[in-house]
Amino acid sequence: MRTLKYAILGLINRNSMTGYDLMKEFNTDLVNFWYASHSQIYPELKKLTKEGLITYTTVIQGEKMEKKLYSITDEGRSDFISWIREQDLLEPTPKDIFRLKTYFIESMDKSLMINHFNYQLVQRLEKLKKLENTMKDHPYAKKLGKIGSAKYGDYIVLKGAIMRERTYIQWLEECISEMENN
């Protein structure tokens, strides 16, 4: 469905930016729901340029380093807007290797499975801590933003990521406790 296309259009629609800037966005804010690497981004930018949905101007950084600053075209913007207006059917449930391994729990002994669960738990707690720190510094969480601004979307998905992470942790903890008491 060319979702990467719309993720890029949406970002460039907010602000003109380079491929490198996009890459950073995909690695920070968007990492919680849409990751993309530079090897996917650069070819897509080329394609979108050819399709007339974005254009770029070459900017010189320092002495001679060239970078391409991309902007959205009217055509790009209206394509993006019609994408965002579409209602979406539920996607297939995301894949999860850990849940798959858990499903095959009969092939593990008790100590191994508790080990696996604890290892996941440590990592998820670490991840949650980072998300909560991001939230702590977020302007909307400090009541500085308002609904309808770009920062509101940012806030709302961050909140969702924290809820998702807490639930995963709760599941891990409940499983561990159940396994230890049986």
Place this chain on the structure above:
Amino acid sequence: MRTLKYAILGLINRNSMTGYDLMKEFNTDLVNFWYASHSQIYPELKKLTKEGLITYTTVIQGEKMEKKLYSITDEGRSDFISWIREQDLLEPTPKDIFRLKTYFIESMDKSLMINHFNYQLVQRLEKLKKLENTMKDHPYAKKLGKIGSAKYGDYIVLKGAIMRERTYIQWLEECISEMENN
């Protein structure tokens, strides 16, 4: 990481089965954490056979319809066991188109965003109901299973899927209520 390979090995390790049986598994139980279609399964079965991890016997169904009943080999089993013993690092956060759209909420007006959220909510409530019905009929939920059995893994991931779904719904509801009161 060839996860599909291990999903198939794990299932065949439980019971000998055909490609069609596998397909049904991937579409029912496993759909909540690892989906695969028949066009992925059949080539993988061929590959695993060539690698000596599984073998098959041809069974005649009815008059002449041939089906291939796959079994795991010792080599396949030990490969599977070493996979299941591995500790896993956290995977990248799964992609989610709806969260991506939500992130770009500044490009929607209030009624459109509430509409989108409600549409998701209806679908997720439906999905949750199905999961809860599956749980209701589950032997472990009726205290008929015990930890360590294959059904326990089944139960534990189903429980996780329900928790995940409830949290998604809670997120949707909180967002709707916040949007309606602002």
Place this chain on the structure above:
DNA sequence: GTATACATGTAAAAAGTTACATGATTTT
């Protein structure tokens, strides 16, 4: 007899990952 389920494959395209490849700029 007809519809649904059983049963197995391949082909082409799209999406995503990992590795290869290069060079400039800024910070320490």
Place this chain on the structure above:
DNA sequence: AAAATCATGTAACTTTTTACATGTATAC
């Protein structure tokens, strides 16, 4: 001077999806 970051690309491969393709068996 070295390390980190900025900056942009391609190649090869893996994974996944969608479409094409065919035929049998069973339940109603």
